[in-house]
Amino acid sequence: MERIVLPQIENFNTIDVYLANGGFESAKKALAKTPDEIIDEVKKSGLRGRGGAAFSCGLKWSFMPKTTSKPKYLCINGDESEPGSFKDRQIFEDNPFQLIEGAIIACYAIGAKVAYLYIRGEYHKWIKMMQAAVDIVYEKGFLGEKMKETFGNDFSCDLFIHKGAGAYICGEESSLMNSIEGLRGYPRVKPPFPAQNGLWGNPTTINNVETITNIPAIIKNGWEWFSKIGAPKHPGTILFGISGHVNKPGVYELPSGTLLTELINDVAGGVIGNKKIKCVIPGGSSMPPLRGDKLEGVKMDADSLREVGSAIGTGGVMVMDEDTNLLDVLIRIAHFYHHESCGQCTPCREGTGWMEKTLKRIKQGNGTSEDLDLLCDVANQIEGNTICALGDAAAWPVKFMITRFRDEFEQYVKPEVSMPVPNKVHSMRSTAAPLNNLQK
């Protein structure tokens, strides 16, 4: 089986082994072509972003203005704070040079002179590893002024590592840029999109670490090779990070479109104690969960997962066995998004808190069946009404967990209303509602 992002070559994370295995040959090949040819190649390969949105990488690059007097930037997103996602650190650890090579090719393709690699602050160890790798690459003359000579091309670029400081929201591309600019990590209103108005108001492209690491392989082997791996509409391999109740949790690189059941039962060694699966979150905690009895035939690629009402996200698969208390899980997820909401938009800032409080009320035994509807109602009012996708990320698990596991959640609540009225958000929903509606 082909491994692109994490090749099984011993000591691949040392420069000598990397160079002996064709390291920086792709960059040489790329820099001999025109930027447009590179963008075209990546576009044709079908490579889609691995950060969650699964947007076409080549298309994203092509949005960068060709003629501009402004400096252009590349940001590589290694913030990796989504619960369930832990794949980027594996790249920093095992394949730092391919990531750097990918960054060089990406910079050349979009015309950026500077790339910022944003790594979450908690990853002290991996930041040191990456910095050491970057220093070596500078020394070898593949980055900075020296690369003009090395590649015999007029182009040069720099790569800097920016250390985050513990904010989930900075994984959102526009707050990541604010964070690099030295501001609070508040997401920006889009449009304008980063390709027009990014870092310091200049054209900027933001790609995930895994996406960038794929680039050298595509340049080396060609777009046709890449497009034939895995699911046709979402080609390539994906790093799946499996956690929770499985025997062999960890990061596994597999072709896209791999069966979820195969991933859990064969690759990750099955569920601990051979228990049944109650619930699987397929792409990190913000993605809609799937029922354990509906996993047959589910394929792990963006389109297949959308068909079954979920999403690929960052490929962070969380497996929960039959004894898991989903209310506890949902409270923990709700708490996370409440904690991480940046506070800019009212629906998210307030709604995430309401959802957490309501869920905790249910946990205390004071919930009613109506509270479950109330939770879905609050979730619906957050979703789509915020500047960034954190609102959706907070709403989806609550909404879909309750809808898809209603039978279980009904067990935690009392059947009829026992709370003193008025406590209903329903009655506050719309001031435009007719008066008789409010009095009901």
Added chain:
Amino acid sequence: MSFKFTEENLKKIEAVREKYPTALAAVMPVIYIAQEQNGYLSNEAMEEIASVLGVDKVNVLSVVTFYTMYHTKPMGKYHVQVCTNVSCMLRGGYQIWDQVKGKLGLDHMQVSEDSKFSLEEVECMGACGYAPMLAVNEDYFENLTKEKVEEILDSLK
């Protein structure tokens, strides 16, 4: 307590400045440098950061108060961080959290009287496949068991 950057750190700041086109952008790395030197971010330290970079004090304060890894109060010599997010929780993260709480006699964001330990319940640290986990200052400890936690905490002198 006044705060001045050491000569060595001033050189580091100069190097950091070169990575970015604006002085403001260097604020995050410079806050880290100050926190490392001072242990935490006092008002004086934040004022010094602002003056060294030539930015407004409010810029520094707003960034410091946004990110969870910047501390405006002194933390313990060993800052113990336990993850209780979903993947850790499924594999006993809360038991580890209770164990550490009991052993250190501290709760979330408390510091021991001798300033040796501080404790924090943290959000996902990106160690989901190696859960449960805790971190002491910058180091991760993964695949924890009760015995391992005892061992780790006992080794912190």
